[in-house]
Amino acid sequence: MKKRLSACALLLIGWLGTGENNVQAQTPEQVFNAAGPPQNPKVPISWNRYYDYAGITEICAKLAKAYPDLVKLETIGDSYQGKRIWALTISDFNTGDPFRKPAMYLDGNVISNELQGSEFALYTAWYLVENFQDNAFIRELLQQKTFYILPTINPDARDNIMHRINSANATRAGMIPLDDDSDGLVDEDQPDDLNKDGHITFMRRKSAKGRYVVDPQNPLRLIPAKAGQSGEYELLGYEGLDADGDGRMNEDPPGYYDPSRDWAWNWQPDYIQHGALKYPFSVPENRAVKDFVLRHPNIAGAQSYHSNGGMGLESLDAVEEGNTENQGHNQVNDLLKRYAEQVIPGYTYQLVYKDLDSAFGGKLNWLHHARGIFTFSNELMSPYLQVDRQKTKDPEQEAGPVDVNYMPPFQDAYVEWVPFEHPTYGNIEIGGFKKNFPQAHPGDLLQEDAHRNMVFTLYQAYQLPQLEIREVLTRKLSNGLTEITATVANTRILPTHSGQDLKHKIERPDYISLKDSTVVAGMVLHNPDQQPGREQKLNLARLEIPNIPGLGFIKVRWVVLANKPNLVVEVDSRKGGVVRRAF
Known part of the structure; x- marks a missing residue:
């Protein structure tokens, strides 16, 4: 066996060649190019990971430098902590003023822990410019249309969830410090990592009144007990302490407000719409986006990326559906969403007021109602991407929904449960999934879903008036x-x-x-x-x-x-x- 291994090793060395630089990349003649993303981009980017604010800034700058005739990079304002909010204008500048062409607006990451919207927006920018030379459709598209792409409109909170110790469900907010419960205290420190493992995970304890059991497919995961089944564990929320003795854990995070409830259409104060701040556009990041949209009346279509749920949202009021003024609008939306459901498997398109709980002061509503823009908001990550929703046990039976308990566990998504003596709860265990799961796409699915959503965005942009x-x-x-x-x-x-x-x-x-x-x-x-x-x-x-x-x-x-x-x-x-x- 040793001789055979040595022979194989020698054969491999001989095939690779000898010398210091003996390992060579394959030549173009040895490669059969796959359709889609460019094979040798000017700006190489790995799409199986997430980029912090500095990384996003670097990618934007590299795209603008590599493609000066297609990309203009500008700042539209500053965040609360002074980070510049970047906007990419992408068009063929040699075929007319981008401001005088019909425009598609695209943004991501308005909510802190909904990270992948930034990567999806950046992927669209990258794909457009890298394929401009060799793809006739994209060349025509950028000759006729303009894209305004804002990768992150909440950069402070993005860096906060990436670089500080946080849970997977960290606050949706930006970084304006607020006294969440009016007790005069604002905790601007990191959440309590009780067992000092570098993660904020869950607290659980065994209880006869518990409603959760261990997932038989994944022992690191808790699932609700089925009807008639006795629960084993009580879930106590994310690990943390009651810092001020009022019985609440992990309160007063920095900036407990919702930037998705700050927009000037049907805005309601906090006691009606939880998360609203003082008045519409009281968040500096949202004001910058509002001013940018108002300065660009050529924006005819918009897409705002959120996560998760596998839904495409659109906004029409119930009282408006029968109006003749909106018949054409509704027909256009129907055509667009039918196409989207074809190219984004597993996505369903829904009306916000009709299919979901009412929410006030949303950006989707503001863009649609106040600016008259054909707007969609895609909620991205969904179980469909990991397992087929239709699973048939008996070939003669109709396919039914898959039990998401069968989702394969990711090795690096969970931490082991460990005992801990909590000053309030007593003997508990700390563990469960980390902040890179489940809202954020796993790396192997990130580019695929970014590409599919981009296809819908390009289709909508193509269908802007010509x-x-x-x-x-x-x-x-x-x-x-x-x-x-x-x-x-x-x-x-x-x-x-x-x-x-x-x-x-x-x-x-x-x-x-x-x-x-x-x-x-x-x-x-x-x-x-x-x-x-x-x-x-x-x-x-x-x-x-x-x-x-x-x-x-x-x-x-x-x-x-x-x-x-x-x-x-x-x-x-x-x-x-x-x-x-x-x-």
């Missing part, structure tokens, strides 16, 4: 007048104004202009044969159009006092871009 001036027809009239009729089409499914936009008159109308100074009449034709149409009384050369529908068109007409008019037509839409054509 305007074309199809034709301009002229007809001679008497007395030196000429009639000019122009057709403007929108070749994608999103209209230039959403139902909410039309209802609340959020954005200005679209303009269709004839660049001729001799216009004496201008009108919008509601159908091609209508005479004379809806005439505009003022500013005759620049016609105001309330909306250019998705996969639809608008016809306009001018009468000019000229035998040879200037046949230059321009369409200027906040969310549909600017198109100019001479005939």
